Amino acid sequence: MGHEKLLDSCTTSLEKYGVGSCGPRQFYGTIDVHLDCETRIAEFLGTPDSILYSYGLSTMFSAIPAFCKKGDIIVVDEGVHWGIQNGLYLSRSTIVYFKHNDMQTLQSTLEKVTQV
Known part of the structure; x- marks a missing residue:
């Protein structure tokens, strides 16, 4: 609350990045x-990226269609x-x-789907 170093840091971040990108x-x-956060996460998980x-x-609107395509059958809980x-x-x-x-x-449902 009112700490000069904290206020300066917040002001610098707001001037550089704005209020954020939530889309x-x-x-x-x-x-x-x-990019820095993604690099750190990948390093932590031991993955390439x-x-x-x-x-x-x-996330749901892009990740699911990236892995599931026309012709796939997906069995999912109605809830x-x-x-x-x-x-x-x-x-x-x-x-x-x-x-x-x-x-x-x-x-x-799985039995019906696998009989096709």
């Missing part, structure tokens, strides 16, 4: 902090979050829902 980077842009999303829905449902829809995959948390419905 897709393709729309709002990528900044050095994103990582992707940081600053908005949860943009899944709206954002995941939309990400699945955007993938153009065939979506087969089973009754929420019902393992018998899941089993019969």
Whole structure:
């Protein structure tokens, strides 16, 4: 509260970055902090790279369609979050829902799907 060093740091960050980018980077842009954070995450996980999303829905709307395509069959709980449902829809995959948390419905759905 009122500490000069903290105020200076906040002012410098606001002048450089603005108030933030909480949407897709393709729309709002990528900044050095994103790239640095992705590098640190990848190093921590021991992976070649990582992707940081600053908005949860943009994660579902881009990550799901990146891995699921037309022709895929995806079996999913009907109680899944709206954002995941939309990400699945955007993938153009065939979506087969089973009754929420019902393992018998899941089993019969999987049996039907694998008979095709």
